Amino acid sequence: MAKLLGKLEAEFEKLTGGHEAGGSGLRQTLSDTQDLKQQLRKLKAHLNKNIQEREGSPQDNKLMKKRAVIQDKVNKCYKVWDHAVKRQGKAVGLRYACFRKDALAQLKGAPLEEIYQHKIAPANRAFVDRAIGFHISRYNVGDLPLDEGANIVQYLETAYRVDRAASERLAPMGRMIHDLRRHEFDSCAAWASDHGDSVTPRLQFELFILKALQMVKVSGTTHTVKYLIDNVPQNLITYSEDSTYKDVSAALLAKMVLGHELPDIDAIIQERLQSCIRIFTHEFCAQNSLPFDSPLFLTVLSGIISLQYFIKYNQIRAASHVGWTTRDELPFDVELPDFLSHFHPIFICPVLKEETTSENPPYSLSCHHIISKKALDRLSKNGNLSFKCPYCPVHTTMIKTKRVNFVIL
Ligand SMILES: [Zn+2]
Known part of the structure; x- marks a missing residue:
């Protein structure tokens, strides 16, 4: 197996990069393309100029000569470029065919079943697939190369065979991250305001700063200051959960308000955007009872x-x-x-202080606190009464509880 892995790695290197493998060819093609573009631009400028001057002297020899020279250059450039692209296309096709023959075919023939001795039980296969699906969705949902209006769930299903159950709950988050990356902050701001007090004010704060930075760039300081005065709510101005953060933001806002030049504003926007996406992801997962890490x-x-x-x-x-x-x-x-250590390999019922078993399995209440079946029977007087969760003020009834399955792989 180690030999096969080594071979795979070497073949992959050949396929994707390396000087001899055509990395230089690609670079050459790129530079040829740029040459062609430059010549075309020159031709365009020449033609524009010609049209303007034409009325004065329709048969200007000097202009005609100049045009012939430029046309000649464009033609030459085009030939070089066309040749390079075709050659490069052929080389890539050839390399891929080699990779398929030397690497992929061998991988298919490898005795993978013999190598993995600890096989996953068929009954648990679906859980593993879902965990993989959740993993792919969680970390990539905001980064997919999506067209306008594309369906994230469908995309993940087609491209990565991710089960809908795993991606559906993360899809709205992905859509909003896409919007943020395109500097459209409204969908995320609407989500934050819909969730009101349960979302940290820092998210809203970050969104206002992003919007303000964007406005400084496009419409200038006066508009931005007016926008901030009209829109930022009082509670955000006095918000002080994290003082370092507030100091940095206050300095930034002060600069904006005073109309100071912000050097490299695009880099600042990019940095704040990353931080905003991180906070939003945290909040979205928390609000939807999804784990932040897969x-x-x-x-x-x-x-x-x-x-x-x-x-x-x-x-x-x-x-x-x-x-x-x-x-x-x-x-x-x-x-x-x-x-990593706030997960438990065994579950102890917090009421009875006993480990749960298949005879006394764990049940989750409507507030998601978990207790054992025996404790549940006791608290609900065998299902006859509604009762208060032993850990929080939520009242619940037997009918709203759900059996919890901890999967052992
Ligand atoms: Zn509770």
Whole structure:
């Protein structure tokens, strides 16, 4: 397998880049294209000038000569360019055919089934597919090369075979990120105002700054100041959750209001845009009970971090002949960073302080807090009463609860 991977890598390198593989050919084509463009521009300028001067002297020899020279240059350039593009096209086709023969065909013949010994149970396959689908959607939904009005869910389904269930909830987020990247802030601002107090004021604040920066660029300071005075609500002006952030923003706003030149305004817009997209993504995921990071990413990352413990454990086990007796549980502790360790491999009912089992499974209440079946029966007097969640003020009834399945892969 290692040999095959090495070969794949080498072939891929040949396909995509490398000096000999045609990287230089592509560069040459690009420079030929630029030459042609320049000559065409000259011809256009010449023709424009000619039309203006024509009325005065219809048979100007000097002009006709000049035109012939330019036409000649354009023709030559066109030939060089046409030749280069055709040659490059052929070379790319050839390289791809080689790649298919030398790499892809071999990959298809590789005994992948024998290499992966820990097979995923068929019943869990759908969960894994959905996790992969969510992963692809979560990190790419704002970056897809979409045409105006294209359907994100459909695109992900066709291009990446992502299940609709995995992409549907993220699609509105993707649409709004697309708008933001095109400097259209209204859809995101409308979303933020629809969600009112539950969304951090920082998102709205960031949107106002972006809009103001855009206005400074297009319509000047006076308009921008008026816009800010008319539109920024009082609570945003006094908002002070993060003082460093506020200081930076205040300095920026002050410069705008005073009409100071903002050097490299496009770079500032770009930077604020990235920060705005990050905040928005956070807020959107939180509002829709979606994890900010994909569970697949977190799982794989935990696995990579754990690998060193496995290796160490293996050495100890070999030396001291101890066995691994626990099922679905590691015989050692893995230290994970905070953002990875608030997930639990087992679930302890917070009411009864007992681990849930298949006889006493976990149930989620309408507020999404989870307790065990026994605790649920007790609190609801066997389903007869509505009751308050032990962790928050929400009242719920048995009928609104849902069985929770923790998947073990
Ligand atoms: Zn609750």
